[in-house]
Structure formats: C-alpha cells, structure tokens
Amino acid sequence: MAANISDVAKLAGVSHQTVSRVLNDGDKVRASTRGRVEAAIRELNYRPSAAARALASRRSRVLGLLMTGGPLYGPGSTMLAFNDAARLAGYQVSIATMSTIDRESMVGAIDSLLAQDVEALVLVVADEVVFEAIAGLRISVPLVAAESSHRAGFHSVAIAQYAGARAATRHLIELGHTRVLHVAGPRWSLDATERERGWRDELAAAGLPAHDPVAGDWSPASGYAIGRELVASGSVKAGGGPTAIFAANDQMGVGIIGALASAGIDVPGDVSIVGFDDIPEAAFLRPALTTVRQDFALLGSKLMAAVLAALRGESAPHETDAEATLIVRASTTQVGDKRPAVAPD
Amino acid sequence: MAANISDVAKLAGVSHQTVSRVLNDGDKVRASTRGRVEAAIRELNYRPSAAARALASRRSRVLGLLMTGGPLYGPGSTMLAFNDAARLAGYQVSIATMSTIDRESMVGAIDSLLAQDVEALVLVVADEVVFEAIAGLRISVPLVAAESSHRAGFHSVAIAQYAGARAATRHLIELGHTRVLHVAGPRWSLDATERERGWRDELAAAGLPAHDPVAGDWSPASGYAIGRELVASGSVKAGGGPTAIFAANDQMGVGIIGALASAGIDVPGDVSIVGFDDIPEAAFLRPALTTVRQDFALLGSKLMAAVLAALRGESAPHETDAEATLIVRASTTQVGDKRPAVAPD
C-alpha cells in the first residue's frame, strides 16, 4: 500500500541509496538529483518506516520516560517540558506510568519501555525503591534521573530542591518564627527527602530545634488529615505550638490551610504556611500561598541535554541544577502579626 | 551484542521459527520444546526486537496520543488513564504535545507521531482547529477523539460534559438562583463548548435568561482577571447582578473566588460558585468548591476500547459517554442565604 524507498527511487530514476542519502544527509547529493527525489517523495506521499530505520541503524530514536501515577503538577510539568525538549532533538518519547510504587509494577513499566528498544531511560519518579530495583536490573541503556540526590551510576539533573527548601525555611525564620514545622512528602520520594533536609539544615543553621515531620502523600487530602491531627492535638495556637509550617508541596499546603481554617485558626495570622511548586492556583488562593517556584522548562531541556551526553558516551557530569525561587505571598507573615506581610495583589 | 532469535534457537537446538512460535502463540509448540526455548531465552537474557517485529508484522503496537501543552488536570488525568488502559492491552503510547493550538504546531505534532508508525491516533485535545486540520491531512490510521460533540469520521468517546454542565446549572437554579453567569473555557475547545451548551440549555429549560459568557483559558489567572472585571463593572452585589457563577473548570473557579474575595464579596454568601473537574484541591478550599466530577479512569478504558474497535475495522459506534456527577460542597447556597447549604466537613 504505502510507498517504500524503492518506489521513490524508481520514480526519481535513482538508486534506493540515493534516496536514503537525501533523507539523511542531504548535502551529499547533487542539488538537481535531490530535487527529483524530493518531488518523488512528495508525489508518493512517502514516509520512511521508523521500524525499518530502527532495525537497520540500531537506533530507535525513542526515549523512555518513567513516571508515577497521579496527575501531580511537578511530574506532569516535567514530563511536558521533557517531551518538548526531546522532540526538538528529534526524539520521540514513550511513557510508562506506575500506578503504585512497588518493585513489581516498576519492573513491569521499565520492561514495557525496554521492549520498545528505547535508547535511554528517563526517571521522573525520584524514588528510593526505583533506584534499588534498577540497580538490580542490569539495564543496558543510559539512565537519566530527575532527582536531586546525585548518586553514582546515573546521569542526573534536578531542580535545586534542597536550596529551595532552605530558602523557604529561611524566609520563615527571618519573619521571626522559631517553631517551624515541616509536613513532608512520602518517605520513598527523594525529592521529599531533599526538601526535608533543606528544612532541617536551615533550622540547624539558625540554632532552632526541628521536630521530626509527619509525612503526607503529596495530596491535599493528606495535608488536610495532618492539619486536623495538628489541631486535635491542641498544640497549635497554644503556647509552644508551631507558628509556621513548611509543606513539602502546595497541594498539601492547601489541605493544611483548609484544616486550620475549619478549626478557626487563621493563616497567616496564627500560623504562616509555605508550600512548594507554585501550582497555578497558588497565587489566587485566599490567602495566596507563599511557595517555591521550580523552573520545569529548564529542567526539561537539561534532562534532554543529559540524555544526549549519555548517548554520546560521556560520563555523567552531574549537571548544575535548575533553580528554585521563593515566591512570597500572603500566607506568611511576621510572627505575632495578624495581617499578611505582603498585601494581596 | 544482544542476543537475537537465532542465538536462542541455536542454544535451544531448534529453528528460529520455533522460537518465534514460543514468543507468540506458545500453545502450538510441544511443552518440552517450549521449556528448552524458554530456558535459552532466560539464559541469554533475550528480548525480541520491537523494530524487527514491527517491520515484519507491519504492526508497531504503538499508539499516538496528541495533547495540549499545560499540565491541566483533565487532559493529564485522561492521558494517565489511557496510558494504563493501553498497556493492559499490550500497546505502548507515544505522546506528542502541542505548546500552542495552531495548525502548524499541530501538524508537526501529528507528523512526529505518524513518523513512528503509530497504529492509531488518540486526540485528547478536543479542539475545533485540530479537527479541521486533521480532516485535511488524509491520515491513514484510525482516529479516536476524547470529545463530546460526536462528529462524523471519528471514533469518539467522552465524558458527558453536556449533562454535567446541565446538572451544575440545575443545582444553582434549584437553589433559587435566577441570574446564573457562565465563565467559559477557550473558544476553540469543544469541551468548553459542550459545557456552555449545557448551561445555556438548562437555563432555557427553566425559562431563565442567559447572557453571553466571557471566556477564559482554563487558568486560575484568567478566572481571576474575569472576576476582577466583574467586580469592577459593579454588577455583582448590586441589584440585577449575578448571584451565581458556573465556571467551566475548577481552576478558573478558584481564580474567580479569589477575585471576589479580594473585593469583599463572599462566596457563597453573596455569590454561589460551581466549578468543573473536581481537582484534588477542590474539597479542601475555603469555601470547598461545588463541582462536577469526571470519571477519567473510565474514559481511559473506553478510549482504549474504541481504539481496539477501530483497529478491528469496526465502524465507529460512538461509545456511551462516561458519566459526570455533581458534587455539592460549600461554595453554593440558597439564593439570599448567607451560609453554605452544606456544612464544611
């Protein structure tokens, strides 16, 4: 049915190899010949077969992207950004999601990608379990991870989550808060670990105590549940309770604010809240959420750059991280102050 | 380097064709032989080459998914759900995103998918422009669209957005609201059109007037801007102004609420708001957002079913739509009432 390279060659009166040359490095062919070939291509509506190409050249031009299930803002943005960068570099991206973070579903996901002859694997799911499982898998293609704990054996690129978390915590400290709680992300998440580490180190640098954080699962619901518990424990608003909370992501921040609000606790009047991600809603919530913005577009292109480097066989140079910047909004204020430090736009 | 089918055959002492049979329809091979072959496969860590398979069988086992840029909740959820369904059916999904909705970037995106020999194309971007462009493209693979306006030439599956929009509007009418505004999604979006149509028809059925809606772009920022204008125009809270707003998605709803709140207008006390999507945050906002929940998982599997039907050559039977259900929360209340009709959990 569809035309192949020989059909084109015949119509243009050249050999199949010349057509192939026109397709790949056009400048090795005399202009007049190239014209004839291109005309034939157009006339037959010819498209080279990716399968045949991949088979003969041993390069599939496909990259595998591994990510977690939920439609989370961070991973979703990373995926989109990487997808764009990959297309720009002439690669297709094939995606595998893992509904649950366990070894089995992970191996399944990776398998489905490898079965497709992907040239490299990109991990958006920065997860302890994933790294362990992969290490035991003897994977023959380069691995690039979007994560911040730079471990051996991987190319990795990350947004400076540690620095972002420190900035968020510092902001609270500078506002005079001395009892700064952290609501962490899931234990298995390396991003969550980095954010917690940043919070802990910044507190330590200021000589302030850090109580072990409760961990949510990134969802607003988990933030709400944790907020309720906090309220129920009676520590908030009582003497010695936290006056500020650093949530590991905006969604949990939303849940926490909801729980506090429904208990009559004012944000930021009674408790200041900082989130992480700068989801599109953040600026428009009441109160608008102070948060840490990540540059996902940059992350995407850096990931792609790392993939290309890995494919060229360069040793992993641990790209400089993309930046994370603190965005101050109305959900944080001077300790003891009843009104937001920043006027609502 | 990597083993191929002949290596396996040699090791197992059979012909390459027998190995192929074990790989594909195992029951045509004697159990003892199959055992030897499987052992050889494991020993050599053999994986069949997808490229060679695709080339010989003329089936790539890859589906193309076309979607828009931003990390929106609806499209993102649809993508994830479809991805799962596809893997279950033994297909890989390759994704192309279009940063802007114009003909050129769309053709580019589709091209990058077709170049990969996808067996079918799934459109998550329900957009007038996309349909037109595709119609002029003489695409040789089946097309399945996730959209609700069932047009000829496509298999299509959708969430019943029209019905959802009517339910949302009816809810407001039942609460006594007679001036119900709609803040629509982008003009090019068919989903937006369906939601608007539902709103319009429900108002008409109740004999209520419908003022032409302002259109946002799904983002909270656009909702906020529209909310500000509304406030500035002075119509809200004055006699004859709207007492309820149906926002085409939750994110715009958040923006609208933010704008109203910053002008001292109470939701739902002064104005009731309904959104659409039931984003994870919706239940935890203050006020919690009344909205319409869509069943994306079901949509995903129905999409996949439609793809399989299309691949079998069945004519498009326009699947029954997945349902959308109204979730009543605190952002709507009886007209004139100052307190939410639903108690915050």
Place this chain on the structure above:
DNA sequence: CGTAGTTATGTGAACGGTCACATGAACGAC
C-alpha cells in the same frame, strides 16, 4: 503395518531501511 490426518518443526523469502564498499565521472596537476 501401511496410510491418511494431524501436529510439531524447519526453510527461505519478505519487511524497508542503512551500511560498507565499489564504481564512474569530473577535475586539476604534472
């Protein structure tokens, strides 16, 4: 115990490209 009928396995040619190498034409230098 020969033979038809089934079942298990083998053989060689596609599939549609790329790769390595061969050939031929054009050109400048001596």
Place this chain on the structure above:
DNA sequence: GTCGTTCATGTGACCGTTCACATAACTACG
C-alpha cells in the same frame, strides 16, 4: 595525456523478526 583525488551515485549484504509454505514426526485406524 596520464594519474591520483574528490564527488556523486550504485550494489549487495544485513538488521531481527514474521509469513507462507514445506517437511518431518506422531497419532489413529482399518
């Protein structure tokens, strides 16, 4: 005019499967 170079193009093998068909092995049955 001959020869080495470069540039443009052609030739045939090969990538790793599946497909259609051929053959061998085994079963059932008179």
